[in-house]
Amino acid sequence: MRSIINHLIQLQELTLIRDEQRSIKGASADLSELNKNIDAMTQSLSPEARALYTRLYKKDHIVLAPTNNGCCSMCGMKLAISQLQSVKQCNALTPCPGCARVLYDPTGAKWVADSPKRSEGERKVGIARFSSPALMIPDLKGSTPEEVIAELTNCLQEAHFIDNADKLTEAAIARETIFGTGIGHGLAFPHVRGIEGGGLALAFGVSKKGVPFGGAKEGLAHIIFFSTIPTAVSAFYLKLLAGLTDSFVKESNAKAAIEATTQEELWKVLTKATRYSVK
Ligand SMILES: [Zn+2]
Structure with a gap:
């Protein structure tokens, strides 16, 4: 069964x-x-x-x-x-x-961070609800989707969002095999659905040399967003995806991301680029 x-x-x-x-x-x-x-x-x-x-x-x-x-x-x-x-x-x-x-019964990686609470004092807005400077990788080293996905999942584990980067990588690659998440314009959106118990988490990596992600449009991806998606927010993920796409098909934003050299710089690029597109 x-x-x-x-x-x-x-x-x-x-x-x-x-x-x-x-x-x-x-x-x-x-x-x-x-x-x-x-x-x-x-x-x-x-x-x-x-x-x-x-x-x-x-x-x-x-x-x-x-x-x-x-x-x-x-x-x-x-x-x-x-x-x-x-x-x-x-x-x-x-x-x-x-x-x-x-x-x-989900068998993959598990969410281990605190679950986001709406009532807490300082309300986060925009992209900061899903991501943080610790989840930025300004210079991905890998040359294949597998390698860069592993860098991004390890980053999520090190920042204490999920418990098992290897399992998460495995699920993301299984997802990639069904249909590549490259969408053209140098963008790719690898992800894993069904990570329950917390919120949506977004790690952002930039590959200066580009990585061949398959998908509707083949080509090298430089701007790579990795998401863990609780099943119940699948519909919201579509909005996030559209917002990030809108922001980073703009050449000025993509260029700024590629030129960022530190986590803080990349975080600044992301928050600025998504100020109006991700609510
Ligand atoms: Zn039910």
Whole structure:
């Protein structure tokens, strides 16, 4: 049954990639390849799983919900011990009694930072809600997506956001294999969804020489944003993605990022460039 869950995770990821492409490129996005893959993956589900998937997808593009701390991470419903056990054992698809999404037990890296609290004294605004100077890498050393993703995930671990950079790297590369996150203009957005228990975290790296990220548009990426995305904020991530894209397709911002030599300088470039695009 875990293999059906993995199949559904991949299928969901593909449909969310399609949403990402639409949010970046609007009507001009070429989705034919993605549509073909989505159709093929939908058709290869068993009839029961396909019927369930289709019904859930009509309601919302997030059809799967990882469990977190005994609750459904999408609707927050506290789950009974017997439900949690059946999710762990994975002998059948277990629907959430609150939102009906298919529950699964996430096995990847875990969030370890404090969860962001709205009521705390100093309210952060803009990009500072998701990132910090400690998550800036002004000079990525790697030459491949794998190498630079590992630099970015290690940075997230060292800054105490997540517990296991290796697992996070592995998940990000699995995601990259489904569909490259390069979007042209020297930009790439590797990410991992389903890191629950905290907020969205964004690490930002610059590669002076460029790294060949695959994707809708092949080419070298110099400006690389790595995000961990709690499933429930997938829709918000699309806005962040569009905002960052808007800011860094501008040559002046990209140039400033590439010229930054310290974490503080790169942080300044990021906060300035996103002042109006990321709210
Ligand atoms: Zn739920």
